[in-house]
Amino acid sequence: MFGVQVNKINLKNSEERLEVHNFLEEFGLKLDDDVDYTVVVRQEGKIKATCSKAKNIFKCFAVSDDLRGENVTSTLISNLIDKLFEEGIYHSFIFTKPDKVKIFTSLNFKVIYEAEDAIFLEYGLYDINKALDKMIKEHNIDLNTSKGALVMNCNPFTLGHRYLIEQASNACEEVLIFIVEEDKSLFPFKERYSLVKEGTKDLKNVKVIPGGEYIISSATFPTYFIRQEDVRLKAYAEIDAGIFGKYFGSKLNIKKRLVGEEPYCNVTNAYNQTLKEILPKWGMDLEIIKRKEYEGSFISASKVRNYIKEGKIEEAKNMIPEVTWNFLNTERGKEIVEKIKKSNSPH
Template sequence: MYDIRIESIDLSTNDRLKVESFLSTFNLLLDKDVEHTIVARYEGEIIGTCSYSGKVLKCFAVKEGYQEQGIASRLITHITNQLFDRGIYSSFIFTEPKNITLFKRLNYREVQSVDEVVLLEGGMSNIKKYVEEMFKDSDLNKNKKAALVMNCNPFTLGHRYLIERAAGENDEVIVFVVEEDRSLFPFEVRKNLVSIGIEDLKNVHVLSGGSYIISSNTFPSYFLRQEDMRMNAYAKLDAEIFGRYFSSVFNIERRYVGTEPYCNMTKQYNEALHSILPKYGIDVMEVDRLSKEDKPISASEVRRLIKADKFHIIKNLVPKVTYEFLMSNEAKLIIEKIKRSDSSH
């Protein structure tokens, strides 16, 4: 039996380059958002590695010749125990479909797969129970509903217009706010701005998106290097999960989206919804986005204007609640962060 050690590494040292070099032999990348990495070493050489970002395990590989030595199990167990120590009892893995059997042997369960990628869950995760609990906690009934999934980074008049349109065309509407905190505006801030901003729309319910409405910011890039391929896989997987699990429990028959004249990623996402959701009995309602001076209102434009200190323009692009928040002391740290960033998230 090999004398194999499992250890954590400091990603701020040269060990990061060693992990990147090791992963490159599998045509894999070390994702930029990785928070922690462990490696398996034999006689000082890296023969396996695994990382996590939030609840997502990623950048997993074991050197050929060592793959029957139980190293995969040791790496997963080790990193799962580290998550337990942080109070995280559920974990997820995005991987290529060819790896499903490997991870199922390690007690991971398949949530959904598409051609390019499969999502698996482990630990206390259980998507069916999770979505049922979401519905139970929402106090909603089983009436037919329309739904929107929004990041709202931040909440704009464009978002408000789309929600208002759905509210006028349906008896009940749910707005799922993406929960993953990878946006410049924190989740609680984003959800609060939406909730206050649509208080007058009595048939609209604002809910947390939870762990299974996927953010494009957390979708892995380490085995899908080409951006267009990655975004297409993300869009299809997210649409399948929404259709398969959310629509039946919440009785959703319509999903509203805004048209996308500029962002190719959002355009691909809309195309995936049109392609996939109808098979789950969901009509996709694509609405022309609200424009100001012939330019569609977008959260990315608002962030750009924040960076440029053009709050006099922003005032005409966001609801009162968003503008008042931006003028408050609470927003100062967020605004500073936006000015330091590339404003892409």
């Protein structure tokens, strides 16, 4: 590869960032906002290939036609893997188009799940089956018991969440609650997990479990190679539902996934519809439960956050269990309340 250099891009430099953005545009791609490390290959000063990462997710790949076959992808991937090793991370993922799968499987990536418009692969010291084996051991999950499951963010834990969990507890022999671990919420994972665990300890057939890396949040799903929002949402939902059915369902003996009815949010509605289509392929039913109401409207975590943001914390009190109310009045809780008041984020 005579005359080719691999360079790290300074993502804080708007000119360098724009140069990568413009190169990706030529391929109908974009540079995702959350990338934290980007490298490029140049020839005669011009970008001819690039790739990036956001934490341990590889993304934003493009290689010019005149460099194809030069082993450029392998060079770029090796650079990213070396960077992750420096950061003490030994496991990585990539979402890409199905027609690119051979490139990455040839570099020892393993396919986890393939949807119509996207494919999800992993690389590293362990895989999804080992991760689930570890989960079974750590949380003492009885594989002989038929289970129901809920996947929740709980940002924060509300009486609506508690109601859904109670309904699941009454309907199923055992219930697993997976709390989304991705920290893209105003209430950090540690606090969300702790509130749900404390707030459901009276329900003896309920186990609260960290969701781990394989319960993908929509915030994690990349946008760089799927521009249309509806297609992107469908691809994300297919992969997330497929992974849950194929791996979590079969390995943990989950026969039913329960979700709250979604009267307001089209995105969640579309997601629930995809669950309904995909889960039965893996022997799992979907049950949609009508949400709990307060004063004529459905309780939601976003309403609670809005009340907190507007300084109406007493109004929020009617929608949250005692465990959440007590937490909001601790020092840590007050810090989060102040953060919410200053935030423009919907999360």
